[in-house]
Amino acid sequence: MRISEHPILGIPEQKKEVEFTYDGKIIKGLEGEPVAAALKAAGIIIHRYTSRHHSPRGIFCAIGRCTDCVMVVDGMPNVRTCVTPLAAGMDVRTQYGVSVKSMDAGAQYEVSVKNLDDRAQHEVSGNMETTNEIAEKGR
Numbered sequence: 001m002r003i004s005e006h007p008i009l010g011i012p013e014q015k016k017e018v019e020f021t022y023d024g025k026i027i028k029g030l031e032g033e034p035v036a037a038a039l040k041a042a043g044i045i046i047h048r049y050t051s052r053h054h055s056p057r058g059i060f061c062a063i064g065r066c067t068d069c070v071m072v073v074d075g076m077p078n079v080r081t082c083v084t085p086l087a088a089g090m091d092v093r094t095q096y097g098v099s100v101k102s103m104d105a106g107a108q109y110e111v112s113v114k115n116l117d118d119r120a121q122h123e124v125s126g127n128m129e130t131t132n133e134i135a136e137k138g139r
């Protein structure tokens, strides 16, 4: 859902519709809008899972300050999607710790958590169905 007319800001300028991928699925958004806004318009609210408790996180501050919206964008982890402009062809993936979810079939997942400066690394594996996957099945 998008705002078509705002009482203070008026009618949003027309932007070009572009395609990008979210966890391998093709999604449409508006060029130059925040990646998080394009995901929200597509009904996607989970951006990452914390490494320790696997807790879902999404848009919180929406001004680039809290890191709750970080995702793996074009292979780069920790991208604040609330302040990152959408461009055609972007590869946006849910972030687990600071890594992308294993794209293996089924709900099997493997998480590798690795600091960007290689100070610490640990791996966790198990079965988990993400909140977005549950929402897609209508449960």
Ligand code: FES
Residues within 6 Å of the ligand: 058, 059, 060, 061, 062, 063, 064, 065, 066, 067, 068, 069, 070, 080, 081, 082, 083
């Ligand atoms: S929502 Fe807080 S940094 Fe993006």
